[in-house]
Amino acid sequence: MPESLKIEVIPEGTVIDHIPAGKWLKVVEILGLTKPNGGTLLIASNVPSKKLGRKDIVKVEGRYLSEEEVNKIALIAPMATVNIVRDYKIVEKFKVSIPDEIVGILTCPNPNCVSNHEYVLPKFRIESREPLKLRCHYCERTVEGEEILGNL
Amino acid sequence: MDWKGRDVISVRDFSKGDIEFLLKVAERLEEELKKGPLDYARGKILATLFFEPSTRTRLSFESAMHRLGGSVIGFSSASSTSVKKGESLADTIKTVEQYSDVIVIRHPMEGAARLAAEVAEIPVINAGDGSNQHPTQTLLDLYTIKRAFGGIDGLTIGLLGDLKYGRTVHSLAEALAFYDVELYLISPELLRMPRYIVEELRGRGLTVHETTDLEGTIPELDVLYVTRIQRERFPDEEEYLKVKGSYQVNLSLLKNAKETLRVMHPLPRVDEIHPEVDRTEHALYFRQVFSGVPVRMALLGLALGVLG
Numbered sequence: 001m002p003e004s005l006k007i008e009v010i011p012e013g014t015v016i017d018h019i020p021a022g023k024w025l026k027v028v029e030i031l032g033l034t035k036p037n038g039g040t041l042l043i044a045s046n047v048p049s050k051k052l053g054r055k056d057i058v059k060v061e062g063r064y065l066s067e068e069e070v071n072k073i074a075l076i077a078p079m080a081t082v083n084i085v086r087d088y089k090i091v092e093k094f095k096v097s098i099p100d101e102i103v104g105i106l107t108c109p110n111p112n113c114v115s116n117h118e119y120v121l122p123k124f125r126i127e128s129r130e131p132l133k134l135r136c137h138y139c140e141r142t143v144e145g146e147e148i149l150g151n152l
Numbered sequence: 153m154d155w156k157g158r159d160v161i162s163v164r165d166f167s168k169g170d171i172e173f174l175l176k177v178a179e180r181l182e183e184e185l186k187k188g189p190l191d192y193a194r195g196k197i198l199a200t201l202f203f204e205p206s207t208r209t210r211l212s213f214e215s216a217m218h219r220l221g222g223s224v225i226g227f228s229s230a231s232s233t234s235v236k237k238g239e240s241l242a243d244t245i246k247t248v249e250q251y252s253d254v255i256v257i258r259h260p261m262e263g264a265a266r267l268a269a270e271v272a273e274i275p276v277i278n279a280g281d282g283s284n285q286h287p288t289q290t291l292l293d294l295y296t297i298k299r300a301f302g303g304i305d306g307l308t309i310g311l312l313g314d315l316k317y318g319r320t321v322h323s324l325a326e327a328l329a330f331y332d333v334e335l336y337l338i339s340p341e342l343l344r345m346p347r348y349i350v351e352e353l354r355g356r357g358l359t360v361h362e363t364t365d366l367e368g369t370i371p372e373l374d375v376l377y378v379t380r381i382q383r384e385r386f387p388d389e390e391e392y393l394k395v396k397g398s399y400q401v402n403l404s405l406l407k408n409a410k411e412t413l414r415v416m417h418p419l420p421r422v423d424e425i426h427p428e429v430d431r432t433e434h435a436l437y438f439r440q441v442f443s444g445v446p447v448r449m450a451l452l453g454l455a456l457g458v459l460g
């Protein structure tokens with residue numbers, strides 16, 4: 001199958017490339033694209049990739065996602081690149097980056113943390129980026145490595 | 153930093169300047185108290201919400217509020233409230249703030265005080281949230297040291313006991329990093345201070361020694377801060393049995409100490425300090441309990457905006 005068929009271009013919207021293979025569903029969930037007004041989605045999964053081996057691509061037709069919105073996926077797709085398309089042409093391109101505050105995406109691994117029991121959005125602050133280390137706003141516990149991936 | 157309306161949730165929220173200011177206000181109040189009753193907080197109501205019992209801490213806060221001339225309402229176990237009926241913490245807080253001017257909360261879950269502070273319009277003071285924070289304990293520890301020695305800089309301080317699970321020693325160590333002190337961390341191998349805390353202390357310029365040898369270390373110290381090995385913090389009983397009773401501060405140990413050594417303990421103790429030490433000049437732990445009152449008076453008064 002020619003490459004162009006697998007990765008069709010969309011007329012208008014946002015293309016999120018370099019998502020780790022198998023993570024596209026998590027990405028669309030975090031971005032709220034599964035809602036009825038989320039935009040038409042085109043998914044390519046398990047696409048061969050030089051950078052990642054295999055990758056997923058999510059295309060959102062008719063919607064321009066802001067950098068701030070897309071940064072929410074940085075924890076699960078740290079290598080993701082975002083292309084904004086107008087009239088079949090890429091007009092803007094950026095890489096995701098981890099925001100200073102992560103709200104409502106990651107649950108706290110501390111079972112005794114109040115955020116796992118009360119009606120409140122879990123919230124984390126960046127303690128360090130390299131290696132990635134977050135601190136729960138509520139219980140003040142730090143989370144890193146596998147624990148982050150396991151609680152997304 | 154403006155103290156009026158301020159929440160007191162975590163030692164992490166404090167700067168050195170905040171701590172110094174607070175200790176100064178506490179000192180002033182302690183002197184004023186000697187002259188007679190105070191009425192800074194007349195007409196003000198403190199609500200003490202103790203979702204798990206901690207009689208000492210609650211009494212200390214209640215005493216502080218009464219000594220400021222204010223009054224107190226509250227409960228001391230979740231089973232006697234509508235929490236038992238499934239009411240959320242947020243709703244309890246929103247209700248109680250209609251009755252009071254400041255809230256003190258003790259809760260078994262980590263982060264509960266932070267959440268309460270976000271919900272409440274009035275100031276919230278953390279009196280212990282699970283195994284996370286107990287900031288007023290740390291502040292009264294610092295106050296006790298300052299009162300006993302006239303200052304904190306230049307002292308050699310030993311932290312003894314359960315340095316792994318002990319919430320009090322973690323936040324005390326972090327607060328001491330604001331000062332020019334030398335720290336000895338004395339514990340059984342199994343109960344060493346977590347790596348990340350030791351690294352943070354060293355990173356902040358503190359000289360930190362780690363040792364298992366209490367006897368060899370005691371001649372160096374100005375302050376020995378003793379903690380209890382708490383059975384309930386251990387993931388398994390076997391680990392607890394290995395370290396239980398691994399040290400005791402008694403008269404024969406203190407023979408090698410400086411005459412001016414002061415022994416502290418957040419209390420309650422079990423057998424880590426022999427009662428015979430109580431009658432010596434070394435014992436500072438009951439004075440430490442007393443310190444809780446002026447320190448909590450200062451916190452309440454500042455948060456209420458009736459002191460400055």
Ligand SMILES: [Zn+2]
Pocket residue numbers: 108109110113114115136137138139140141263
């Ligand atoms: Zn947490």
